[in-house]
Amino acid sequence: MLELKHLRTIVAITEYGSLVLAAEKLFLTQSALSHQLKEIESRLGVSLFIRKSRPVRLTAAGERLLETARSVLPIMTSTERDMQRFAGGEAxxxxxxxxxxxxxxxxxxxxxxxxxxxxxxxxxxxxxxxxxxxxxxxxxxxxxxxxxxxxxxxxxxxxxxxRFEILLAVANTHPLTQLERVPATALRNETLITYPVDQERLDIFTQFLRPADVEPLAIRTAELTLMMVQLVASGRGVCALPNWALAPYLQGGHISALSLGETGLFSxxxxxxxxxxxxxxxxxxxxxxxxxxxxxxxxxxxxxxxxx
Amino acid sequence: MLELKHLRTIVAITEYGSLVLAAEKLFLTQSALSHQLKEIESRLGVSLFIRKSRPVRLTAAGERLLETARSVLPIMTSTERDMQRFAGGEAxxxxxxxxxxxxxxxxxxxxxxxxxxxxxxxxxxxxxxxxxxxxxxxxxxxxxxxxxxxxxxxxxxxxxxxRFEILLAVANTHPLTQLERVPATALRNETLITYPVDQERLDIFTQFLRPADVEPLAIRTAELTLMMVQLVASGRGVCALPNWALAPYLQGGHISALSLGETGLFSxxxxxxxxxxxxxxxxxxxxxxxxxxxxxxxxxxxxxxxxx
DNA sequence: GTAAAAGAATGAATTATATTCATATTCACG
DNA sequence: CGTGAATATGAATATAATTCATTCTTTTAC
Known part of the structure; x- marks a missing residue:
């Protein structure tokens, strides 16, 4: 019903004091403004300006509308500025x-x-x-x-x-450290520690164990890398982790990292x-x-x- | 550029979760809303809703616009209510x-x-x-x-x-109190006390003294009725006042009120x-x-x- | 007080904009 | 993968806004 266009018109008219000037600033004709004003005045059932005097003056209703315009239009301006930022990919x-x-x-x-x-x-x-x-x-x-x-x-x-390699972490004391490369079958006798997610999401299963049709002895889960490493260090299982995730824990000297399969397991x-x-x-x-x-x-x- | 209509559309769509429902509530067709949305999205250069999902979801830009709508639309509602009050002649x-x-x-x-x-x-x-x-x-x-x-x-x-009578206030001790009616000529010897305004605006001049071509002895002015009365009471002049303005001061007994001319001066x-x-x-x-x-x-x- | 100038109003014609209709396309879900 | 519901699209239509040409009103200057 009432639109921002109308608020902008009200502001322009009060600011410039005449329809002629306001029209110019709004890139419209005086006629357009006159029609527009008449239209909203009749729709609202109030008169907004007293045109009998120059410069044109606001009625009480006009003042009220101007007040609204002055609070609403700046909000719109800043909103549009933000839209440009979104459009420009800055926000x-x-x-x-x-x-x-x-x-x-x-x-x-x-x-x-x-x-x-x-x-x-x-x-x-x-x-x-x-x-x-x-x-x-x-x-x-x-x-x-x-x-x-x-x-x-x-x-x-x-x-x-x-690209990174997925390595098998084992305790330093673990017999597997004797092997040069760990075959899938070696995990038949091991407890495998994994994150608590679907096996579909774990390369150790999809890329290594399943192709060789091997099931580990047992599977247990841990939430955090640190917890896994501690379990491995205390000899309660082995786990497969990216080389970069394992790196910090290799310094301590309690665990070792071994390549999986003939070529290593890369991802x-x-x-x-x-x-x-x-x-x-x-x-x-x-x-x-x-x-x-x-x-x-x-x-x-x-x-x-x-x-x- | 951006209009309230668009804000109302955004609100309706987020509120009802689909163009179909929102269109119904806005008394438009789904097509209209789709066109409208496309139009502002292309004008602003941002997408506002992700239509690939149901219910449709706002993008970051859409959220920003919704926030604006939620702050602006209530202002408009209350403004329109006030306009109705102006229209109804209540304000x-x-x-x-x-x-x-x-x-x-x-x-x-x-x-x-x-x-x-x-x-x-x-x-x-x-x-x-x-x-x-x-x-x-x-x-x-x-x-x-x-x-x-x-x-x-x-x-x-x-x-x-x-309708009221303009009376001449004089001190009780004044010789004019002896006359039944005060003729214009009687003021030739009096100091006339008036409000400090143009003589054009004073009935005593326009309706009484000028028609009789009489000038008072002197004219002095006073701002307030009370001051005039005090001057009159102390015998420093006479003044012409409406009967109802004079009434409270007649109780005191220091001044008297006299009719002017043959018929009295009424207004x-x-x-x-x-x-x-x-x-x-x-x-x-x-x-x-x-x-x-x-x-x-x-x-x-x-x-x-x-x-x- | 009147004429000239400037501003505002008006009505019809035009242009621009919004909406619908009919239909195609896309998406969610079994 | 097909079906139903939702959105998108293009052309036709309806509505609304704007302009043009003109008249009416107000202000200003003589």
Whole structure:
């Protein structure tokens, strides 16, 4: 009914004192303003200006409307400015999900660094253990997914981050440390410690044990990398972890890291985003920072399997 | 550019979760909403809703716009409600001017009583000594004028309030108290005390002295009725005042009131308003209260000239 | 007080904008 | 993968806004 156009008209008329001037400033004709004014006055059933005098004067109702205009129009101006920031890709939302537990280690520093420079981007990190993240990404519930399975999907772009080796962590005292390479069959007699997620999501199963049709002796789970390492060190099982996740714990000397299979078990981590977002500055920048951070964090790490 | 219509659309869609439902509530077709949404999204250069999911979800830009809508729309609602009050004549403005000094005496109580019942009417009283009030009334700078000269003017309605006699106040000891009626010529030897306004505005000049071509001995002015009366009582002059303005001072016994000329000098006070406002409730009601107050205030007053 | 100038109002014609209708496309769910 | 429900799209239509040409009103200056 009442529209912002009308408020802008009211303001212009009071500001310039005449329909002629106001019309000019609004890039309209005097006639247009006259018609418009008549229209709202008759719709509201009140008169807003007294035109019998020059400069035209506001009626009481006009004053009230002007007051509203003065409080509403600035809000709209700032809203439109924000819209431009969204449009320009300077502001936005980045809902990130990780499929891989250990990714916290390098992602957190990346996010912190990113936040410093993109204050207008709302960053949100969630673990995708209870839902499948890629469809959510497609549908816009998520904006970034960190995954090691780049399943080709409509409208999804995968940006490779880095390649890493999945190593088997065992206690230093464990007999397996005697082997050069650990065959799948060796795990028949071991308790395997994993994160508490579906086996589908764990490379050790999908890429190593299942192809060899091997089931470990037992499986137990732990939430945190640190807990796994402690269990391994005390000889209560073995676990498979990325080399970079394992690195800090190898210093202590209680555990060793062994290559899996003949060639080692390698995997690549990808950052998945919607194709349409690929050229958005704030998304592009996140990808760059993620990559940089990976290199920085992984540079010092040169963990290869313990060789004898 | 961005309009309230769009904000209302955003709110409806988020509230009902689908274009179909929202369209229904807005009395539009789903197609209309789809077009409208597409239009503003392309104008702003941002997408506001993710339609790939159901219910449709807001993007970050959409959230921002919704926030604005939630702060702006209530303001508009309350503004429109106020407009209805103005339209219904429940709210408005009453800029009153009096041409006659003494009118304060009965007008003030009237205004006070009026204010109690019409809280949404902004009442303002000014003395019209430095400007001509009737043209200002015509042009809407004033809304009510109290005058004793009902000059016929386009669009102006005069409501008669009451008829009164202008009496000559003299000291009890004054020789004029011996006369039954005071002729104009009698003032040739008197100092006349008036309000400090143009003689054009004083009935004693226009209706009495000038027709008889008489000039008083001297003229001096006083701001307030009380001051005039005190000057008169101390024998420093005489003054012409309405009977009701003089009434309270006759009790004291220091002054007397005499009729002017053969028939007495009478005048009628009118309340002038713009014709278009005559049917507006808040104006109508002011007229009523003004009339009532006059009667109440003048009822007890039965001042006639002192007769011997 | 009147004429000229400037501003505001008006009505019809035009243009722009919004809405609908009919239909195609997409998405969610079994 | 098909089905039902939702959204998108394009052309046609309806509605609303704007302009043009003109008249009416107010102000100003002589």
């Amino acid at each position: 936005g939302r980045l809902h990130i999900a990780i499929e891989c537990h250990s990714c916290f280690d390098w992602l957190m520093p990346a996010i912190n660094q990113y936040r410093n420079h993109w204050k207008d981007v709302e960053v949100d990190l969630s673990t995708a253990f209870n839902f499948v993240p890629l469809p959510a990404l497609q549908k816009g519930r998520l904006d970034v997914v960190i995954t090691s399975e780049p399943k080709p999907l409509n409208g999804i772009h995968y940006e490779p981050l880095f 690549t981590l990808y950052l998945a985003v919607r194709e349409e977002q690929l050229d958005t500055p704030y998304v592009r920048e996140f990808i760059n920072i993620a990559k940089e951070t990976c290199f920085q964090n992984l540079e010092g790490i040169n963990v290869v399997a313990t060789l004898h | 408005g403005r009453l800029h009153i001017a009096i041409e006659c000094h003494s009118c304060f005496d009965w007008l003030m109580p009237a205004i006070n009583q009026y204010r109690n019942h019409w809280k949404d009417v902004e009442v303002d009283l000014s003395t019209a000594f430095n400007f001509v009030p009737l043209p200002a009334l015509q042009k809407g700078r004033l809304d009510v004028v109290i005058t004793s000269e009902p000059k016929p003017l386009n669009g102006i309605h005069y409501e008669p309030l009451f 009628t006070l009118y309340l002038a308003v713009r014709e278009e406002q005559l049917d507006t409730p808040y104006v109508r009601e002011f007229i009523n209260i003004a009339k009532e107050t006059c009667f109440q205030n003048l009822e007890g007053i039965n001042v006639v000239a002192t007769l011997h």
